[in-house]
């Protein structure tokens with residue numbers, strides 16, 4: 001849980017190293033998994049060959065994944081898994097005789113990565129569209145889903161998205177969304193009903209539903225995958241970040257058999273993607289071990305629920321602070337949103353004085369701690385968030 005600075009100070013990591021170190025650092029089981037694999041083989045290509053670690057991890061992911069997902073493509077980072085998801089959607093439509101369906105529909109406020117395909121579906125204002133106008137693909141953006149996990153389905157928003165999907169259906173290949181939690185785009189929560197509506201619209205118009213679970217996957221919101229809150233399964237799903245427990249870079253794009261089979265039967269005879277380090281055995285071994293840890297003991301559900309209660313209790317006072325616009329908690333995600341941009345230097349050093357590492361951005365002071373955090377450590381994290389909010 002702790003990071004040691006050059007001057008000897010120890011900090012509790014409230015960020016899980018960008019949300020991926022869910023079991024903390026130097027976990028003996030994860031260390032051992034990497035060591036064991038290193039003793040056998042560090043790497044071998046995954047084209048033409050497969051290997052035990054890759055197959056075993058793919059099978060485990062499909063056991064855990066929402067119903068209907070039946071194939072796995074390994075990528076080397078979250079952004080690449082989004083590129084692959086987009087490519088899958090286009091290749092699928094093309095294989096089904098709809099080569100003209102090349103655009104995606106998404107909502108504003110999203111974040112899907114920094115490579116060009118992924119960047120093009122990030123929020124067009126908060127993202128980097130302005131710097132790359134003319135280069136990024138132009139997709140169809142709906143308004144942000146209304147705020148609130150418990151907000152239900154807003155009629156106005158539903159009508160707006162229905163209309164947009166219908167108007168563009170002939171040119172759309174897929175709808176892409178971060179289900180329930182928008183991460184780096186603004187740490188906002190929306191209702192599972194919004195996700196369910198998009199599933200319905202995909203079915204009505206022959207679009208694929210692509211869910212980006214890179215931030216939300218592996219328990220962060222209290223469910224193994226955030227789409228479980230909505231009771232819907234995607235056609236394509238991206239996972240990354242916590243997949244390896246933060247040890248190595250690995251991501252995956254899962255899809256249904258229908259999507260995989262159509263692509264394999266189509267032009268080219270397969271998905272047009274092949275990363276050199278696809279299914280790296282060291283990464284696969286540690287990912288498999290990390291999935292095992294999620295289910296160990298009482299399992300992640302209990303631990304994430306305890307963190308949720310701790311964050312709710314600890315952040316309640318923040319509502320009374322001057323300059324605080326909103327306080328929200330879902331699963332192991334706690335957010336204090338200010339009415340203004342955070343003064344990063346002041347906020348960070350206030351948290352450091354409390355012995356906690358936080359990395360605020362824009363108007364947000366937030367924590368996504370490792371699931372292994374103890375109650376007293378979590379109290380330090382929420383205290384540090386309050387201190388940062390006061391200082392910012």
Ligand SMILES: *Cc1c(COP(=O)(O)O)cnc(C)c1O
Nearest residue numbers: 077078079111112113183214215
């Ligand atoms: C972090 C993130 C990505 C990009 O993953 P990288 O591994 O940084 O390329 C994509 N989508 C979401 C929702 C993310 O949180």
